[in-house]
Amino acid sequence: MDQFYPKRGDGQLKLGKARKPIRDYKKATGNIEGTIELLRVYLENGNDFTCEFGDISDPSYDSLCSVMDELAKLLKVEGKEAYAKVADRLHTVASRAEKIGWGYGDHISGVVKELETQWPPSQKTQD
Numbered sequence: 001m002d003q004f005y006p007k008r009g010d011g012q013l014k015l016g017k018a019r020k021p022i023r024d025y026k027k028a029t030g031n032i033e034g035t036i037e038l039l040r041v042y043l044e045n046g047n048d049f050t051c052e053f054g055d056i057s058d059p060s061y062d063s064l065c066s067v068m069d070e071l072a073k074l075l076k077v078e079g080k081e082a083y084a085k086v087a088d089r090l091h092t093v094a095s096r097a098e099k100i101g102w103g104y105g106d107h108i109s110g111v112v113k114e115l116e117t118q119w120p121p122s123q124k125t126q127d
Helices: 015-029 032-053 058-078 080-097 104-118
Strands: none
Touching (some): 015 032, 015 058, 032 058, 032 080, 058 104, 080 104
16 A cells, blocks of 8 residues: 555555555456455555544545445445454544544444444354
């Protein structure tokens, strides 16, 4: 995720450039589990970047919200086993996102709560 944390210098936040490989991967492989993992990593990095460096641009928040929506959609298709694998990480993202304004934190927390409603903790499948 060089767009967030390059080996040298500051992140450029060309998020379309960061999402393109995820879309290409999904299209080329059809591997939903791998796509879920890539979207999760993208979301975590974007969230961490914002928590570390402060506010980012509206398009960046929009991109992160879009990734959260795409991730949730794939999780709903794949079911509770797929959700169980990422649930704790998504809760961490949502918890950290609560400190971020511009509607971003509310959106991320809302989507995670929606997923949690679909698969309450007692229904999570363990790895």
